Amino acid sequence: MQRLQQLIENLDTAANDAFKVQELKSYLSLIPPEDAAWALFFFENRRLKTKTGLKLLKEIIESQTCFPDWVIKACNERVKDTPETLALLFESKGGRCEISLSTLVIQFLQPLSGFTRLSKKETIRCAWEMLSTTQRVLFNKMVLGGFQLGAQKSLIHEALSKISGIPRSVISRRLIEDWQPSATWFQSLIEPDPEIDTAMTPCHFEPFVVSEKPPGKSDFTPGLEAAFAFDGIRAQGIRRREVSTIWSEELIPLNLCFPELIRGISLLPSGTVLEGLIVAWDDDLPPPRENVQKRLKVKTATQKTIQSTPVQFIVFDIIERHGINLSNCPFAQRRVEMKEVMDEWSHQWSIHGNKSEIEGVNPDFFQQEMFDMSTVLKTEPEKSISPPPMSLSRFFKCNNWASLEGRLNICRDKHATGLLCMPVDPKGYTHSDENRWRLLKPASCRARLVLLSAERLPGNQTHFIRFTFGAWLNDSLVSVAVIDNQHSKRDFESLGEFVLENPLQKQGNNCQVKPELIYEISFEDIYESSRSKSGIRLNNARLCKRLTGIGIKQASTVEEIKSLI
Incomplete structure (x- = not known):
């Protein structure tokens, strides 16, 4: 616990992200694997089911200090942090003996859910006696489920990447899976698995060339294809080796946030990587980006969440097909490949996307020469058919400067943030980097x-x-x-x-x-x-x-x- 306490203090005073990554790397490298596993459990904002609330912790303080509830509230108004207030009010000279994080969790935290109220109080009081004031603050937050680290998850994943030599995207993907903290699990986390890791790794996200000014009328080159860009999450849908994944541009796996998209991507042919925008979609017009952000805050999207905030994966490019990288091919070729893949996917979705099976039918009935159809088919209300979770961007050709300017002027009417433009022949278009998407935005x-x-x-x-x-x-x-x-x-x-x-x-x-x-x-x-x-x-x-x-x-x-x- 002393090392965890020192890590928290160092992160609070860190001058930059590089220093934070170095501190996290040192901490996770020096502690035993079982401690590292439990540290990651809390770093990933997971919670233990202790069935212990704030009221019980206050009762422990009241019984030891004889402070009434109004005194505790007054102290908390000054401190502004309840777990810290309780740790400061507890009278103890703890911290004289060192206890590891895994021991603290296994012996004091995990058993709480099965204890009686009196046993919980005694267990927590014993733990407080062993810990220093700062360590008690951390312990209280672990009990209540409010433990937060002063570093973003991407920095934690970067530190693990430096320890293991595995790409950060692979570490991120492994951490979203269902896992239980243990020394064995932590060793498997930092050990490479080339076959699976290659299948799950996203391709490079080529940055957009962003501009608020379209090319001049005199310099415009015909043959430009464009589509409306909506405010959403840029992502890649990957189907390789019968495994489906979604990655954001920030290399964050989104499988649990958008299970309906995973279901759609699973119908793509193996060896396919599509790039697009995940947009909250309702009545043919995309709502604000904050609606999509709500889905990111949910660890695992439920059916209720999916229905209340429907999304669409709007595909605008294809990066791989049949396992062959197409990123360096002209967009005219990629456009054809993309349409073929989406047409094939639409056919598969129409068959497997919304299965409508007749239930309650005994096949033996059909062997009879005469039967009553009413006894065979049960009349049931029609099930709602969910819309396809993926769609192809609607591209249009801009053969002159006026058509491009006209589309740009109606972006706000379409609730679009701008136009995604790509020359069919990149060599003939001098106003964008070769074969890169250009995002034209209306004047802000x-x-x-x-x-x-x-x-x-x-x-x-x-x-x-x-x-x-x-x-x-x-x-x-x-x-x-x-x-x-x-x-x-x-x-x-x-x-x-x-x-x-x-x-x-x-x-x-x-x-x-x-x-x-x-x-x-x-x-x-x-x-x-x-x-x-x-x-x-x-x-x-x-x-x-x-x-x-x-x-x-x-x-x-x-x-x-x-x-x-």
């Missing part, structure tokens, strides 16, 4: 917004991952945009410094700031939002520049923002 709108609050990375007091900006509605500032960490490090450090110097109110990982900082924010579209007092949310909001010399009264109003679209 801009607004003057005020910084309202920031969200910390869990477990880190100085690193912020999300900032909320607001505009005027009547006489108050209301949130209209959220800026995530997809920006330059310099911009986020500047915002983080302002938040640390001008805090107004702190609650958990959220920190409200004094409304003094104004930024010019660009955005592509506006969506309605029932969660915001403003009633709107800016889509793809990005930082442009900090505005100085103006007061917050000169910030944009909600009505002004609505008038821009």
Whole structure:
């Protein structure tokens, strides 16, 4: 536990991600395999079923310290973290003997679910006696299921990749499988399996060439194919060696988040890799990206989740067919291959995608010369047929500059973020890198917004991952945009410094700031939002520049923002 405590402290003070990866690598390399397995269990945000709540922990504190409940609440208002408050209130000089993480889990945490209430209290009290204050905080979070590491999962997977020499994507895929922590499992995690690993590894995601300006009228080259690009998750659907997987552009496996897509990909011929966008789809128009993000937050999507947030995998390119890499082939050839694969898939889906079998039929009845059909076929209500989870992008040819500009101008009407363009003959198109997708976006709108609050990375007091900006509605500032960490490090450090110097109110990982900082924010579209007092949310909001010399009264109003679209 001392090593885990030291790791947490080092991650909280880490200057950059490279240092965090090095700390994680050192920690996982030095501890025994069984401890590493349980550490990964908690690092992956998994929870033990302890059947122990916060009320029981408070009762232990009350019985030992004689503090009434209102004293504990008052202390917690100052500390802002209940597990830490309870650890500080417990009177003990623990930490005098070292106990390993696996021993702590096996002897103290796992048995809790089968203990009586009195036995739970005694077990937890004994564990607290052995641990230091910082270790008790970690223990309390493991009991309550709120343990969070001050590092993103991608950094943990990168550390494991450096330890094992296995690609990070393979480590990520192995960790989403159903596993139980043990020394044997951890050894299998870091041991290569070339045959399976090759089948599951995604191809390289070629970055889009993003631009807000289409090629000039005089320079336009005919023969450009384009399709509307929607706000979603860029992903690859892979079918190799009878194994189906989905990978995001960030090399995150999405099998458990989108089981209906896995079912669709399983009908592809083996040796096929398709690239496309996972988009929340409803009534022929894609809702905001946040609807897709809801699916990512669910560990395993249930049937209710699938029905409430339907998605589509819109295919715009093919990378492999019959195990042959086609990424260097002209798009005209890939377009033909892609259509053939999707036509074959549509046929397979029509047969196997929604099976409608007659139940309750005795085959022996059909051997009789005369029978009553009503006794053979049971009348049942028709089952709802689920729509195909995959579809091919609707490409259109732009033979002149006016047709491209016209399509770009109606992107917002189609709820599209822009146009995905690819020359049929890449050598004849000088305005994009050869054989790479070009994403043309309509001219963005801009607004003057005020910084309202920031969200910390869990477990880190100085690193912020999300900032909320607001505009005027009547006489108050209301949130209209959220800026995530997809920006330059310099911009986020500047915002983080302002938040640390001008805090107004702190609650958990959220920190409200004094409304003094104004930024010019660009955005592509506006969506309605029932969660915001403003009633709107800016889509793809990005930082442009900090505005100085103006007061917050000169910030944009909600009505002004609505008038821009």
